Amino acid sequence: MISGSPDLLPSIELETAAHPTRTIIWMHGLGADGSDFVPVVDELALPSIPAVRFVFPHAPTRPVSINRGMVMRAWYDYDIVDGAKLQENMATLRESERAVEALVNHETQRGVKPENIVLAGFSQGGALALFAGLRYPEKLAGIMALSCYLPAPQTLAEEAHSANFGIPIFMAHGVGDNVIPITLAAASRQQLLGTGYPVEWREYGMAHTVCREEIHDIRNWLQRVLA
Template structure:
């Protein structure tokens, strides 16, 4: 994919995500009163939000960090961002070439019958859930946590949001797919089914 096409996809994804996340935060977060801004144990700390952005196959977290510049609405003033990078691993659809990859992709283009790396997806989901759990432990309410992803990161976003045991604020998937078969659907919690 040329750098211009990748940039245009990233730009479109960022603009769409900014709109969706701002609208969602606007519904959930009440602006803190002035005294609350100075006391970390009050409403301002509890209303902080967290956005986890997952890149696509072969990309990196730092390459996606400029996306946050599109999120300038007041709802994002207390938002914490994370742009992790996938580990390097061989990717079957790219003839075993080693590159940043959240999990293996067996074939492209994919079809409903394409083999899925469910074990790799579930391991990647565990890593995403660990990042989310750290933010929850730090005081961010799960309703204010959003996972976004492009392409392979979008597939991981879908799996991570659906398999998290609590209801998260939401997820935004750009050019992603369902990265598992029907056997994993049974693991989707009742809380996760409430995510919009």
């Protein structure tokens, strides 16, 4: 099912059973769209109780500096500065943060409590899940950050909301990732751990993708945080 309203990002929705009481909002990577992770729902094979709604939003299209201004679906614009450092366009990052907040609020209006909502994402979508989830003003169930990093790390201490200081975080990365180096993700993990966040970390022998072993670990983590 494709949903959307003038106030919400268009999204693909799937439910494991009728009347869901849990929601996973799953953001795709740069240049993809909401359909990218739809097949994962069947692979996860989550039990029908409690019923879960998957929401796969489509990012807006925008020029992306790191790709020489090419227009594509992107949660935010960014580039590399000083030869290696990622620099996010904060206006576009905060725009997407507000869009994610609107999706969470929409789920609460449908009867799903924030504490039963997971923010998830792959690559740039995972970075957005971290950025938006750690700043959300009500307790969420968890954040799943796949093959990504913590964007704008210098703003976290000031902007993180106390409601989610103890939020479970699942971070997973491929040791052969040549898009987002695992060293960058590991540095993000260390910052989160140093700030007191409980991070469950997994490494896999893969590149910038998702593997079967990872799907198994995601399933187990989701069952715990959404129990």
